[in-house]
Amino acid sequence: MRWFEYIAFLALVVGLAWPVGLYLARVFEGKPTFLDPALRPIESLLYRLLRVYRDGEMSAGSYTLCFLVFSAVSTGGLFLLLLVQRWLPGAPADHYLTTPITADLAMNTAISFSTTTTWQAYAGETTLRYMTQLLGLVSQNFLAGAAGLAIGIAFIRGFSRERSATLGNFWVDLVRALLWVLLPVALVGSLVLIWQGVPLNLAPYTEAHTLEGAVQTIAQGPVAALEFIKNLGTNGGGFFNANGAHPYESPTPLVNFLAMLAIAVLPASLAITFGRMTGRPRAGWMLMAVMVVLFVGGLALCDFAESANPPQLASLHVSGGNMEGKEVRFGIGSSVLAAVVTSNGATGSYNSMHDSYQPLGVLVPLVNMLLGEVIFGGLGSGLCGIILIALVAVFLGGLMIGRTPEYLGKKITAAETRLTVFYALLTPKLVLALTAVALATNAGRAGLVTNNGAHGFTEVLFAYASSMANNGQNMAGLNANSAFYNWTTAVAMLAGRFGLAALALALAGRFAAQRRWPTTSGTLPSDSAIFGALVLGTVLLVGALSFLPALALGPFAEALKH
Amino acid sequence: MPALPTLLIRHLRTAVISVAALTLLTGCIFPLILFALGRLLAPDQAAGSLVTRNGVVIGSRLIGQSFTRPEYFHPRPSAAGTGYDGTSSGGTNFGPSNPKLIEAVRQLAQDYRKTNGLPTDATIPIDAVTASGSGLDPHISPANAELQIARVARARGLDESAVRRLVAEHTQGPQLGFMGSPRVSVLDLNLALDRAAPPR
Numbered sequence: 001m002r003w004f005e006y007i008a009f010l011a012l013v014v015g016l017a018w019p020v021g022l023y024l025a026r027v028f029e030g031k032p033t034f035l036d037p038a039l040r041p042i043e044s045l046l047y048r049l050l051r052v053y054r055d056g057e058m059s060a061g062s063y064t065l066c067f068l069v070f071s072a073v074s075t076g077g078l079f080l081l082l083l084v085q086r087w088l089p090g091a092p093a094d095h096y097l098t099t100p101i102t103a104d105l106a107m108n109t110a111i112s113f114s115t116t117t118t119w120q121a122y123a124g125e126t127t128l129r130y131m132t133q134l135l136g137l138v139s140q141n142f143l144a145g146a147a148g149l150a151i152g153i154a155f156i157r158g159f160s161r162e163r164s165a166t167l168g169n170f171w172v173d174l175v176r177a178l179l180w181v182l183l184p185v186a187l188v189g190s191l192v193l194i195w196q197g198v199p200l201n202l203a204p205y206t207e208a209h210t211l212e213g214a215v216q217t218i219a220q221g222p223v224a225a226l227e228f229i230k231n232l233g234t235n236g237g238g239f240f241n242a243n244g245a246h247p248y249e250s251p252t253p254l255v256n257f258l259a260m261l262a263i264a265v266l267p268a269s270l271a272i273t274f275g276r277m278t279g280r281p282r283a284g285w286m287l288m289a290v291m292v293v294l295f296v297g298g299l300a301l302c303d304f305a306e307s308a309n310p311p312q313l314a315s316l317h318v319s320g321g322n323m324e325g326k327e328v329r330f331g332i333g334s335s336v337l338a339a340v341v342t343s344n345g346a347t348g349s350y351n352s353m354h355d356s357y358q359p360l361g362v363l364v365p366l367v368n369m370l371l372g373e374v375i376f377g378g379l380g381s382g383l384c385g386i387i388l389i390a391l392v393a394v395f396l397g398g399l400m401i402g403r404t405p406e407y408l409g410k411k412i413t414a415a416e417t418r419l420t421v422f423y424a425l426l427t428p429k430l431v432l433a434l435t436a437v438a439l440a441t442n443a444g445r446a447g448l449v450t451n452n453g454a455h456g457f458t459e460v461l462f463a464y465a466s467s468m469a470n471n472g473q474n475m476a477g478l479n480a481n482s483a484f485y486n487w488t489t490a491v492a493m494l495a496g497r498f499g500l501a502a503l504a505l506a507l508a509g510r511f512a513a514q515r516r517w518p519t520t521s522g523t524l525p526s527d528s529a530i531f532g533a534l535v536l537g538t539v540l541l542v543g544a545l546s547f548l549p550a551l552a553l554g555p556f557a558e559a560l561k562h
Numbered sequence: 563m564p565a566l567p568t569l570l571i572r573h574l575r576t577a578v579i580s581v582a583a584l585t586l587l588t589g590c591i592f593p594l595i596l597f598a599l600g601r602l603l604a605p606d607q608a609a610g611s612l613v614t615r616n617g618v619v620i621g622s623r624l625i626g627q628s629f630t631r632p633e634y635f636h637p638r639p640s641a642a643g644t645g646y647d648g649t650s651s652g653g654t655n656f657g658p659s660n661p662k663l664i665e666a667v668r669q670l671a672q673d674y675r676k677t678n679g680l681p682t683d684a685t686i687p688i689d690a691v692t693a694s695g696s697g698l699d700p701h702i703s704p705a706n707a708e709l710q711i712a713r714v715a716r717a718r719g720l721d722e723s724a725v726r727r728l729v730a731e732h733t734q735g736p737q738l739g740f741m742g743s744p745r746v747s748v749l750d751l752n753l754a755l756d757r758a759a760p761p762r
Contacts, residue, residue, distance in 0.1 A: 004740045049583055050576050066573050073577040077585070096649055125649050139589030143581065171576060178584060183592065190596050191603065197624055199610040200593075200600040205649060206610060208621040211634065211752055216627050218648035220610050224600065225593040242642075242651035245695030247624040248610070253742025309688075312658050316668055320688035320703075324663065325653040327694050328638070328701035331743025353653035353695045356663070455657035477655035561659050 002307070002333030006299055009257065009337060010292065013264045013376075017288065020265055021272025027180040028153045028173060029277070030054070039179045046175050057166035060509025063154050064502050066170035067147060071114050071498070074143055079110035081136045088131045091204040092219065099127040099481070108486035113140040115497035116148055116378060118230065118237025118348050118472040119489055121481040125219035125240050130202050133239060138226050142186070145233020145379050146177035151501050152270055152380025153177075155387070158508025159408050160277040162516045167508055181266070182232060189228035189262060197251035200224040223248050227255075231262035234379040236348030236472050244338060244351035245327055256334050256351055263345035267382040274383060278408055282527035287386055290535050291375045298364045298375070299340045305361035307332045311562040322361070325353030336361075343368040346378030348472025355451070355459065355475035359559035362475070366462055366555065369469040371543045372427055378470055381497075384504040386535075391420045391507075393531075393538040397524050408526055409516035416510055423503045427468050428546035430495050434464045434488050435550065443484035450477030454561070458554035467492035613749065621749055622648075626700040629752060633717035635702070635710050635729075636677070637748045638689055639670055642697025653695045667691050678713045701745035704733050718759045728754050 026033050047054060058066065082101050086094075099105075099122050112119045113136070124133065150173035157167045194200055199220055206218040223239045227249055230236055240246040250256045268288065275284020307321040321332040330338070335352040342350055343365030354362050368375060374385040391407060395417055398405030405412045412420070438444030438460045448456040459478040466473050467489040474480065480489065524531055600608040611623040621627045626637045628646040643650035656663035670691040675684055687705040707729045715722045732751040736742050 001736060001740060005736075005742075008740060046580075046583060050580050052576065062569070065569065066577070069570065069573045069577045070580065073574070073581045077581055123650070123652070125651065134593050135585065135589045138593060139585040142588035142592075143584055171580065174580070174584075178588070183588070187592070187595065191599055194596075194600045194604050194607050197607045197611050200596060200608045201610065203609065206612060206619060206622070208612070208619045208627070208648075210621055210627045211749075211756065212629060212631060214628065216621060216625075216646060216648050218610065218622055218625055219651075222593055222597075224608070225596055229588075240651045240696075242653070242696035242698070245653070246651050247626070247696060247698055247700055248622075251611075251624045253737040257741050310658055312664055313667055313688075316664075316671055316691075317683055317685045318667065318671060318688045318691055319685050319705075322658065323688045323694075324656065324658070324667075324692040325695045326692075327696060327699050328689050328703055328745045329699075329742050334742045351695065353655055355655040355657060356653060358658050450655050451657040451660050453659075455659060475655070476652065477657065558657070558659055 002303065002336070005257070005333050006337060009260060010295070012261060013268050014288065014292065016261070016265045017268040017272050021269035021284070022276055024181070024269055024273040025276040027176055033180065035180055035184065043175060043179055050171055052169065052171040054169070054172055056169050058169055059165055060167050060505045060512070063167050063170050064505045067151060067501065068498060070147060070170070070174070071144070074114040074140060075110045078113055078136050078140055079106050081132060082106040082109055085129050085132045088129050090129055090131050090202060092125070092129065093204060096125070096205060097127060097129070099123065101127065104483045104486040105481060108490050111490045111493050112472065113137055113235070113237065114144050115470050115493045116144045116233060116235045116346065117467060117470040117493045117497070118235040119467055119474065119493065120237050120472065121486055123241030124238060130221050134222055134225060137237065138229065141226065141229045141233045141235045142178060142182055145229070145235060146174050146182055148234070148378060148380035149177040149181065149266070150174050150380065151505065152383045155380070155384050155504050155508045156270070156274050156277050158511040159274070159410060160279070161512040162514065164512045167505065167512055182229065186229040186232055189232065189258065190224050192258060193227050193255055194224045196255045198224040198227050198255065199248055228262060231259045231347055231349055232266065234263060234267065234346045236342060238349060244349045245353065250351055253329055253334050256330060256338060259349060260337060260341040263341050263347045264376045266379055267345060267376040270380070270383040280408055280526065283408060286527045286532050287390070290532050291386065293536060294375045294539065295340070295344060298344070298368060299336065302336045302340055302361050302364040303332070305358040306336050310358065322356070322358055325356035327352065339365050340368070342473055343471065344373055344375040344377065346373045346381060346469060346471050348466065348474070350473045353476060354462070354473065355477040359555040362458065362462070363551065363555040365473070366458065366465060367543065367547070367551070369465040369471050370427070370431065370547050371539060373469050373471065374539060381470065381500065384500070388420055388423050388504065389539050389542070390535050391416070392424055392542065393534045394524060395420065396538060397534055401522070403522050406517060406523060409519065410511045410514050411517055416507060419503050419507045423500060424542060426495060426499055426503070430492060431461070431464045431468050432550060434492055435461045438484070438488065441484070443482065447478045447480060447482065447485055449479045454554055454557035458558065461550055461554055463489060464492050468496040470496045613753070615753070623747070623749065624700055626698045627749060629748065632713055634752045634755070635707060635714060635748050638699050638702060639691065639693045640697040640699070641693040646698060648698065651696045651698055653697060654693045678709055680709065700747055700749060702748055704729070704744050704746055707733070707746045707751070714755065718755065720759050724758070725755070728758060
């Protein structure tokens with residue numbers, strides 16, 4: 001039964017990627033779509049307001065600058081909103097809001113949501129007013145998600161254009177991503193969620209008188225407004241502390257399944273969009289094939305680890321897979337699927353507590369994030385990630401046969417290689433350095449309040465991997481609401497979002513300026529099985545070389561204990 | 563090309579207006595439309611699927627609550643506050659090799675066997691002795707419910723077969739045949755028990 005759910009999911013992702021990918025290509029090439037009659041007037045209004053011209057093309061530098069300025073303003077706005085939230089009206093009442101919003105927590109949260117990381121050092125039900133969740137977080141889930149999609153599209157244009165000095169217009173891509181993609185899908189998706197039981201109200205917390213005569217206070221809120229877009233925009237920050245495990249966030253297995261589709265379909269579709277816009281559809285499908293193979297491998301390992309009876313409990317006569325931190329309605333299958341999809345999809349909306357996973361179970365989400373989330377990945381960032389890996393692969397291939405490597409007719413010279421290597425090295429260098437600093441300082445070790453030893457090491461590595469990958473999920477036993485973690489994870493989130501995007505766009509700018517070199521007998525075809533295997537091997541090789549020692553100290557050491 | 567400061571100021575203006583306008587669109591207008599449609603199409607769900615009995619809100623159909631008396635089916639252990647605290651969702655976050663977890667499971671299994679009159683080496687379904695991720699899990703596994711039937715029947719003076727029938731009525735299979743796991747809603751089942759045979 002579990003495998004039926006896995007197979008159905010994968011089939012739907014691949015099946016939907018084709019039409020959705022072609023639709024995305026139409027949207028960002030400005031071609032007519034069936035939504036135009038409703039959306040064109042709003043689009044024109046927004047352009048007038050912003051004084052943006054639809055055809056005002058930008059260089060890679062300008063595009064990056066607009067992205068940076070937009071994100072900075074988003075961060076600043078959210079930061080201010082968080083600082084003044086105590087004066088905002090509405091529920092929940094003050095006495096429920098027990099977590100003080102310190103300056104470092106506000107800054108961490110603002111950066112977190114404007115970078116689609118949505119790492120949460122706080123618990124929603126004890127920290128935020130409904131007004132803050134709607135005005136600050138729901139909006140940033142849309143805006144940051146749309147900005148990510150824009151970056152992905154600009155990156156594709158680097159390959160689809162030749163002898164061009166420009167990559168498109170950031171504001172136009174942003175507005176079209178919102179109006180043509182995120183808003184309509186989120187509207188329909190959110191309605192399905194409400195039907196399935198996700199609440200949408202502004203009521204004060206409910207006082208229920210239970211059957212045994214106790215009083216149970218139940219946190220409420222406009223949950224459904226956040227719930228779908230948090231997945232669609234590959235953000236993932238929960239309305240409540242328990243995120244997707246909370247029955248108000250994912251009341252049914254169907255809600256969970258739709259959430260996983262919302263995470264994976266758009267990033268997977270971008271591979272098809274890439275194939276379409278570059279005129280090499282088979283290259284897009286080859287990237288998809290590589291992602292599917294990696295996806296299935298991770299899923300199988302995580303399923304194997306979690307469905308086995310926990311070896312640590314072997315003498316206690318309990319039957320079944322590892323249900324600590326998992327919900328009965330999801331069981332092992334829907335929990336494992338969510339762990340794999342959310343960690344591949346740069347989305348922190350876990351539906352089970354990864355801290356309580358078996359060592360080899362949590363290894364899968366951890367490695368997915370460390371690899372840079374190249375399997376479907378974040379909205380926009382995922383496609384950049386897998387193509388950057390493909391560039392490393394063709395570079396290695398080029399070394400083997402002694403030719404200048406090329407991909408889709410674009411030559412990868414010394415300058416492009418340099419940018420690619422910076423991109424590939426940024427994650428390991430920063431994640432490992434921050435992990436080392438955390439473990440070497442009292443402030444960092446103070447976070448280990450629940451677990452220690454090899455598992456505690458994994459918690460810290462997981463935190464920085466998640467921040468750097470703009471994922472946001474955590475092993476929640478780590479107490480991360482301290483000045484130390486709030487600032488250090490913020491550094492990783494900023495580098496993961498803007499450092500990587502700036503490198504990817506710089507590379508795209510160089511490719512756009514090149515002519516498209518003709519295919520020769522020396523070209524490695526980008527749609528061949530050899531190419532696919534080379535990319536697959538490069539993902540694993542780069543990952544293993546960067547992270548095996550760290551993984552040996554964490555999950556592997558813990559696994560060997562039992 | 564204009565100098566960088568000029569460019570920055572121009573982009574800054576566009577950025578401020580766009581963040582303001584798009585926040586209005588996605589953080590105000592979008593939720594308002596959703597509120598209107600939600601109230602129209604699914605008002606109960608939008609309000610949190612609250613359950614009332616004799617005019618009093620007794621809980622939410624979706625949120626687990628604490629049961630300790632013998633005449634009720636018991637939910638899973640909970641790490642939300644002091645147990646099923648609806649304002650403090652979360653799991654234990656104990657790692658699999660954490661001694662605290664292993665000790666907790668040992669203790670919970672002992673208590674479970676004692677409460678339900680099971681032999682000391684009886685095998686227990688794991689959901690009965692592990693905390694959920696939310697601490698608010700409204701469900702237990704059918705195997706967990708099965709082991710509690712004898713106790714509940716005795717406490718209510720009911721036939722085991724009658725209780726077993728109620729459990730079966732409140733057991734859901736995987737959704738659409740393949741999503742998620744089989745489960746029994748504890749609150750629904752206990753409400754049905756109260757209707758069928760008020761506790762003695």
